[in-house]
Amino acid sequence: MRGQDRDRFRSLFSWEQLNHLLNFHRLRFGEEIRLAAIGKKVSGQPETAEEWIKHCQDGYTLIINQLQRRIPEIAELATGIERAIGHRSQVNMYCSWPAQQGFDQHHDDHEVFILQIEGTKRWVVSEETYKYPLDKYNNVSVDTGEPKGPPYIETELHPGDVLYIPRGHWHYAVAGDEPSLHLTLGVTCRTGVYWLKWLADELMDEEEWRRNLPPVVDGDTTRLAAHVRALMGRLAAIADDEQLVQTYLANHLTTQDSRHREVGLPSQSGFHALSTKADTRLRQARFNPVKVDHDAEAEQHRIQFGTRKITLDGAPAALIDNVFRRESFTLAEAVDWAPGFDPDEDIAPLLRLLVEEGILLEEQPPPA
Known part of the structure; x- marks a missing residue:
């Protein structure tokens, strides 16, 4: 997708922000920062910016992982993608040097969107040889050899351009005649295998699924076979359990964890009383x-958020509806939504609980 505006991604990331990360953040090599060059391996564990720059001078691509955990604008982008499609996203940065190639032809186990920010980069993309690969790094799926036919995309990305590479499609890239800076937005879609793993965790609460399988004595598998068939029958019986479906849907919607929930101190600590002023403003935590x-x-x-659940008994329905429907609200508005309930005895403790749980944040007034 060609960008009409060459600057449209520069508000997300820039050379200035890259330098800030390298100068003021301690990045762990191998986890948060990586170096890659085709046909070369990094010796040792370079830990300082000086060592990283030396590798850049040798043509290595510089990669910083998980930018959605470090830069607010990118966190908003990743969260927006997650809310739009219901799957987890992650944003990595790639800084490449003229005519250099970081990786050999390969495929990824997630959907990939390339957002070109600075410079140009030539991309070559070929069809998959194995549909829907899972996490290759955990040996869940196997490769079936590189593609035999010609690539179906050969293109040069310029600032503002976007390239989508589906999961499993082979690709490689070479930087143009000037330094290149791009973001890779990776979308990890949950699969039927993920759902089965979730179901296995849910079934651990039931005794029959925790019971030992029958022993196989002298190679006789008769009892084992009967037991396995009984378990298969149990799975078939729960296939019509709509409540189980709804439980999974809630889990699916609330366990995207590309970054941690936003925190707000001091009010979230529990040691700082929530302001009781009518114009005190609360808002939902982001991400x-x-x-x-x-x-x-x-x-x-x-209320379910992440893997946590809380139950509110007798809370005013109109109050809860407005609290979670609005982006922000004042204490005066909250009191108006719950007529007949005492502001100090009923409303304030409820809101304080939601603040301490990290569901709501108290907006701090700007300094005078």
């Missing part, structure tokens, strides 16, 4: 979604 279910019969609200 990680929250799912709220209301059981009208039980007069309960069940």
Whole structure:
């Protein structure tokens, strides 16, 4: 996708931000920062910016992982992608040097979007040889050889351009005649295998799934076969369990973890009383979604965020609805949403709980 605006990604990242990361952040080599050059290996563990720059001078591509955990604008981008499609995203940066190639032809186990920021880069993309590969680094799937036919994409990206490479499609890239800077937005889509692993964790609460399988005595598998068939029957029986489906959907929506939930001190610490001023403003924490279910019969609200769940008994329905529907609100508005409830005895403790759990944040007024 050609960009009409060459500057459209420069608000996300720039040479200045790269230098800031290298100058003021301690990055662990191998995890947070990497170096790559085709046909070369990095010897030792370069730990300082001076060592990294020396490798850059030797033509190595410089890579910084997980930028959504370090730069607010990129965190917003990753969160927006996750909320739009319901799958986890991650953003890495690649800094390459003229005519240099970082990696040989390879494929990834996730969807890839290339956002070109500075310079140019030539990309060559070929069809997959194995559909929907899983995590190759954990040996879950196997490679089936490199593609035999010609590539279906050979293109040069310029600033503002986007290239999409589907999971499993082979590719490599070579920088143009000037330094290149691009972001790789990787989207890791959950699969049926992921769902099965989730189901296995859910079934651990049931005794029959924790029970030992029958022993195989003298090679006789009769009892084992009967037991396995019984377990298969149990799986078939739960296939119509709609509640199990809804439980998974809640888990799917609230466990995207490209970065940690936003925190807000001092009010979240519990040692700093939440302001009771009418114009005190609260807002939802960014980055990680929250799912709220209301059981009208039980007069309960069940709130799920990440792997945590809390239950609110008897909370004003209109208050909870507005709290989670609005981006921000004042204490005066919260009181108006719950007529008949005491602001100090009912409303303030409820909001304080949501603040301490990290679901809401108290917006700090700007300094005078």
